[in-house]
Amino acid sequence: MIDIKHLHKSFGKVIAVDDVSFQARDGEITGLLGPNGAGKTTTLRCLYTLMKPERGQILVDGIDASADPISVRRRLGVLPDARGLYKRLTARENIAYFGQLHGLDDKTIRARTDAAIVALDMHDFADRRTEGFSQGQRVKTAIARALIHDPNNVILDEPTNGLDVMATRAMREFLKRLRSEGRCVLFSSHIMQEVAALCDRIVVIAKGRVIADESPEALRQQTGETNLEDAFVKLIGTDEGLAA
Amino acid sequence: MKSTLVVFLKEVRENLRDRRTVINTLVTGPLMAPIIFVILINTVITRELDKAEKPLPLPVVGAENAPNLIAALKQQNVEINPGPADAEKAVREQDADVVLRIPPDFEKSWSKGEPAQVEIVFDESQRDAGSAIGRLRGLLDSYAQRTGAMRLLSRGLSPSIIRPLAITDRDQSTAQSRSSGLFAMLPYFFILGGFIGGMALAIDTTAGERERQSLEPLLANPVPRWQILAGKLSATTAFAITTVFLSIISFSLVGQLMPTEKIGMSLEIGVRFVVCTLFVMLPLAALLASLQTLVAAFAKSYREAQTYVSLMMLVPVLPTLILTVLPIKHEFWMYAVPLMGQQVTINRLLRGDFVPVSGLVLSFVCTAVAALILCALTVRIYRSEKLAISA
Numbered sequence: 243m244i245d246i247k248h249l250h251k252s253f254g255k256v257i258a259v260d261d262v263s264f265q266a267r268d269g270e271i272t273g274l275l276g277p278n279g280a281g282k283t284t285t286l287r288c289l290y291t292l293m294k295p296e297r298g299q300i301l302v303d304g305i306d307a308s309a310d311p312i313s314v315r316r317r318l319g320v321l322p323d324a325r326g327l328y329k330r331l332t333a334r335e336n337i338a339y340f341g342q343l344h345g346l347d348d349k350t351i352r353a354r355t356d357a358a359i360v361a362l363d364m365h366d367f368a369d370r371r372t373e374g375f376s377q378g379q380r381v382k383t384a385i386a387r388a389l390i391h392d393p394n395n396v397i398l399d400e401p402t403n404g405l406d407v408m409a410t411r412a413m414r415e416f417l418k419r420l421r422s423e424g425r426c427v428l429f430s431s432h433i434m435q436e437v438a439a440l441c442d443r444i445v446v447i448a449k450g451r452v453i454a455d456e457s458p459e460a461l462r463q464q465t466g467e468t469n470l471e472d473a474f475v476k477l478i479g480t481d482e483g484l485a486a
Numbered sequence: 487m488k489s490t491l492v493v494f495l496k497e498v499r500e501n502l503r504d505r506r507t508v509i510n511t512l513v514t515g516p517l518m519a520p521i522i523f524v525i526l527i528n529t530v531i532t533r534e535l536d537k538a539e540k541p542l543p544l545p546v547v548g549a550e551n552a553p554n555l556i557a558a559l560k561q562q563n564v565e566i567n568p569g570p571a572d573a574e575k576a577v578r579e580q581d582a583d584v585v586l587r588i589p590p591d592f593e594k595s596w597s598k599g600e601p602a603q604v605e606i607v608f609d610e611s612q613r614d615a616g617s618a619i620g621r622l623r624g625l626l627d628s629y630a631q632r633t634g635a636m637r638l639l640s641r642g643l644s645p646s647i648i649r650p651l652a653i654t655d656r657d658q659s660t661a662q663s664r665s666s667g668l669f670a671m672l673p674y675f676f677i678l679g680g681f682i683g684g685m686a687l688a689i690d691t692t693a694g695e696r697e698r699q700s701l702e703p704l705l706a707n708p709v710p711r712w713q714i715l716a717g718k719l720s721a722t723t724a725f726a727i728t729t730v731f732l733s734i735i736s737f738s739l740v741g742q743l744m745p746t747e748k749i750g751m752s753l754e755i756g757v758r759f760v761v762c763t764l765f766v767m768l769p770l771a772a773l774l775a776s777l778q779t780l781v782a783a784f785a786k787s788y789r790e791a792q793t794y795v796s797l798m799m800l801v802p803v804l805p806t807l808i809l810t811v812l813p814i815k816h817e818f819w820m821y822a823v824p825l826m827g828q829q830v831t832i833n834r835l836l837r838g839d840f841v842p843v844s845g846l847v848l849s850f851v852c853t854a855v856a857a858l859i860l861c862a863l864t865v866r867i868y869r870s871e872k873l874a875i876s877a
Contacts, residue, residue: 290706293871316708324875326699330503331496342492343707384703 243268243426244289244395249298251284258284259295260450266428266443268394271421273441274430277478281450282430283323286399289428290320302395316344319393321401325384329373333364333383336372337390344391351390358386362416378409385416396420398429402436414440434471448478489709493717497691498724507686511725515682516732519675520740526669527744541565542621547573548588552596555588555604558629564622573607583615584608584622599637673832674806676733676763677825678799680771681778683729684722685795688778691718693791696873705874712865719779719861726771734763759835765846766831769853773824774802776860783867805829821845824853 244266251259259281266272274282287293289300291311300307300314307314327336334355341351359368362382367375372383381401389396401417402410417440420427431437437444438458446454446461454461454477458470465473501507540563547569549556556566570576573585587605595602604626608619635645695701705711741755778795785791805826816834821827827849834841867873 287875292702292705292874312708312710315706318706320703320706322702322706324699324702326695326701326703328496328500328700329698330500335499339492339496340703340707342496343489343704343709345488388703388706 243301243303244272244397244428245299245301246285246289247299247301249285249288249300250296251281251288251293252296257450259288262298262447262450262452264445264452264455266395266426268426269421269424270442271417271427271429271440272443272445273437274428274445274447275432275434275437275474276430276447277432280432280447282432282447283399285447286322286397286428286430290318290322290397291315292322316391317394319389319391319396321381321385321388321396321398323399323403325380327372327375327380327383327387330371332371333368333375333379333386334359336383337387340387341390346391354390354392355386358389361419362386363412377404378406381405381409381413393425395426396428398427400431401429402431402433410436434474438470446474446477453477487713489713490717490720493709493714494720494724497687497718497721501687501690501721501725504686504690507690507725510686511683511729512732515679515729516736518679518682519672519733519737522675523672523737523740524744526672531745542618543567544584544586544618544622545569545573545576545582546586546588548590548592551588551590551592552602552604555629559625562625564625577607577609580609580612583612583618586622669836670809670829670833671806672836673829674803676730676737676767676832677770677774677802677828679733680726680730680767681774681799681802684726684771684775684778687718687722687725688775689782689788689791689795691722692779692782693785693788697788702874711868715779715865715868716861719776719864722775722779723772726775727768730767730771731764734760734767755836762835762841762846763832766828766849766853769850769857770824770828773853773857773860776857776864777801780860780864780867783864783873801825809833818842818845818848821849822852824849824856827853 246265247263249259249262250257262281262285264272274285276282284293288295289302289307291307291314294308302314302317305313305317327333328339331339337355337358338348338351341354346354355368359365362385364379364382364386367379367383372380375383381404385398385401398417402413405413414436417427417429421442441458443457444454444461445452454464456464461473461477462470465476467473467476542563543565544559545567546556549566549569560566569585569587570582573582573587576582577585585607587607589603589605592602592604606619606622606626608615610619634648638645638647695704704714738755738760777798781794781798782791785794802825805823806829809826809829816830816839820830827845831841831846831849
């Protein structure tokens with residue numbers, strides 16, 4: 243469960259996030275939708291305590307992020323926008339490194355890595371060094387690494403960026419699976435179809451502000467558009483920065 | 487603390503898989519000091535042997551014009567060779583260090599008792615030729631003086647009339663002191679060794695991690711940033727220290743094989759040298775590692791970091807240059823200055839001079855404190871928000 247209240251964050255004169263509030267509930271997939279530069283990544287970065295917001299409060303499973311960032315990070319599985327791997331380590335070693343940083347013992351790491359290899363279909367490359375991995379292989383490794391500590395909350399920043407059709411489909415299935423396990427899944431995207439296909443709840447952000455926080459159904463009704471993409475364009479008032 | 491160890495082990499493992507890093511740490515860095523040492527010793531040996539009397543090969547143009555002079559030169563261990571057709575050209579093109587030319591009217595002036603001309607053709611910018619020119623001039627001078635003395639005697643005058651001064655050289659230099667300028671450079675190459683050993687890791691673990699976009703996911707782990715940084719710093723320091731250690735060991739091995747005693751030098755390279763050098767170099771390796779990490783953390787990209795860190799190699803040259811160019815007298819406060827303390831210690835150890843234990847301890851403590859301050863500074867930089875975000 244993630245609860246963001248009145249979040250503000252600016253860089254110099256640029257206001258990146260302006261009074262953003264929303265909730266992401268357990269057992270649901272929440273989509274953070276908005277054009278490029280809307281403040282999605284900054285919001286997520288504040289959430290996983292990489293950045294400190296100027297104002298506002300972030301609660302993860304009831305823990306205040308500014309008071310106890312370490313505990314918050316322990317409860318989050320994060321796939322950031324930057325998802326670099328260590329190229330001289332194998333996929334398995336990359337995953338184990340993060341497991342160790344979470345303080346897990348070798349047995350647990352081994353068992354969870356094996357489970358992730360099955361779940362994400364990584365058999366072919368799990369024991370290869372990550373240098374020369376395809377984009378899809380990288381993302382899978384990065385996800386397995388982010389979830390090694392079995393977190394209740396999963397945050398993904400544009401998880402399907404750069405993936406081909408097959409990999410995107412696999413990713414969607416994986417997110418649904420996380421939901422069915424009762425986790426709180428929050429992901430950002432600027433792609434309409436993706437959000438429509440997956441989300442139980444859509445938070446639309448533009449210019450650093452939340453302009454809608456509804457279920458996909460309600461969103462269509464609110465704007466009077468049957469097509470979600472049209473609804474989206476109507477909401478943000480422009481189709482600038484909107485890529486299909 | 488466990489997280490620090492995890493980071494340390496991962497960085498070590500990852501970098502041991504990088505062939506270039508391993509070669510720099512285990513080969514290039516450690517070979518720096520011994521190779522320079524061998525070159526230095528060779529220079530010194532060549533120079534000292536030059537001083538010793540050995541046949542001086544001398545091309546002479548017009549040797550037939552002055553048979554007496556030639557005979558006298560031959561007696562003084564000069565090897566007379568036929569002269570080149572064009573003496574100036576031969577010297578300019580370095581075919582000969584020096585050429586003696588005796589004009590055809592030498593004999594005529596000589597028998598009349600007038601100054602008979604001989605020409606020494608040389609190129610002063612050729613420093614190698616210096617000792618040959620000096621020797622030839624000395625031989626000619628003494629031949630002229632002997633002949634002059636005999637001419638005076640034959641006229642019933644004492645030769646001492648034209649020698650109002652009796653000059654005798656009493657050179658106090660030893661082979662060792664003549665080389666001290668050269669040997670002042672040696673400590674720098676130990677320091678440079680440590681520098682090379684840590685360089686790859688300092689860049690790879692900071693700017694490299696950022697450029698590879700792996701820093702942001704790393705910082706999303708529930709570990710305080712200073713612990714992550716501590717792991718990275720200790721990995722860099724470990725590589726630097728390994729290089730320094732190997733450097734000192736290989737140096738002492740090479741040092742014991744070099745025939746320094748043959749030319750009357752006594753370099754003290756034994757257990758004492760190894761232990762003392764290692765002792766003062768340990769905190770310096772940590773200091774260099776933190777300095778490199780600090781500088782690399784400022785850089786926006788791997789390449790930029792490489793440029794900065796490479797430029798920093800010039801920093802440890804400064805005390806070396808100061809001590810080489812301005813031979814300041816050895817003073818106790820020097821041990822307190824990082825880099826300079828190591829420089830003084832290694833230099834004096836090599837020459838078999840006394841190094842006080844208090845000096846060693848002072849050098850260790852001051853360098854360690856400087857290293858800690860740099861670590862703290864680096865941690866501060868790592869706290870900043872901007873650092874984590876990759877381009």
